Amino acid sequence: IFILLSSACGIFGNAGQGSYAAGNTFLDALAQYHVAHGEKGTALDLGTLLEEGYVAENKQVMTRLLRMNLLTLMSLNQLFAMFDYYCNPSREYQARHSQLCLGYELPTKNFRNLFIEAPPLAEAKIIAAEGLQMKLGRALGLSIESIEFDSKLESYGVDSLVALELWNWMTKEMSADVAVFEFVRRNESERLLEGLLRPRVRQGTLYPNSQIYVPQALRPSIYGH
The missing domain is CATH 1.10.1200.10 (ACP-like)
Known part of the structure; x- marks a missing residue:
């Protein structure tokens, strides 16, 4: 079983981070490829972690991201719970479910x-x-x-x-x-x-x-x- 830590940035993009977004979409595609060939794994497209990482260490950046009304905060306990679930060897994997998008909200209006x-x-x-x-x-x-x-x-x-x-x-x-x-x-x-x-x-x-x-x-x- 392999877990790829991707980012929600690969889903909605970010100004000035095109290369970073592209790298994360590659991880999403890689997970789908391996699962389609019978291996077990998934890509977790993470948003903003509450306790760890660059955003957690820079409160001004966190405040700015929260004001965007797009990202939601995720705790380490929630992340570890995801690990427990997706590392379960008895869990069945399908290529169309090889990617999990976390930590962001969809727009409420078109x-x-x-x-x-x-x-x-x-x-x-x-x-x-x-x-x-x-x-x-x-x-x-x-x-x-x-x-x-x-x-x-x-x-x-x-x-x-x-x-x-x-x-x-x-x-x-x-x-x-x-x-x-x-x-x-x-x-x-x-x-x-x-x-x-x-x-x-x-x-x-x-x-x-x-x-x-x-x-x-x-x-x-x-x-x-």
Whole structure:
């Protein structure tokens, strides 16, 4: 019986740790390969350990990870219980069960579907803002409540790499209509919502100095005027 200690990073990735994520996905595939060939073993995709490791020794890092609302803490006792279970020689192994994902929570909302299905512009704007707050919070380790759209992204520590990640998410998940060079250069929270709402707007009055149509009732909340 062999146990491979992999990481949840191989499941959801992490900015700046592409090689680490790739190494963990290799461990997951290796476990599946060996089990498919009649051997016993599994890959445990661990999250954050409460008592040991880099995160446990750096409280600021732990606080930032917890604010992301993605990872959950695991105790050593829970980890050892996993070892006891998977090291049981009488346990049957199947290739499709060769990988166990631990220590993270799945997203509770599908913002792409919610955004597409929201008919009124006002509702779409709220969903877009909530999705951006969640994405920014996870990327920067900030609480969602602390992110306001009347502030520049740079005030939250957004650099060009994080901005590019946000742009990729916006264009893929919500079909945002904003060029990457414009987004990275301007780096403004207002520009995020504008780019998300532009494809959805179908009626209203052209707002001054803007290329999108926005109903009167939404102007103060989007533009801050």
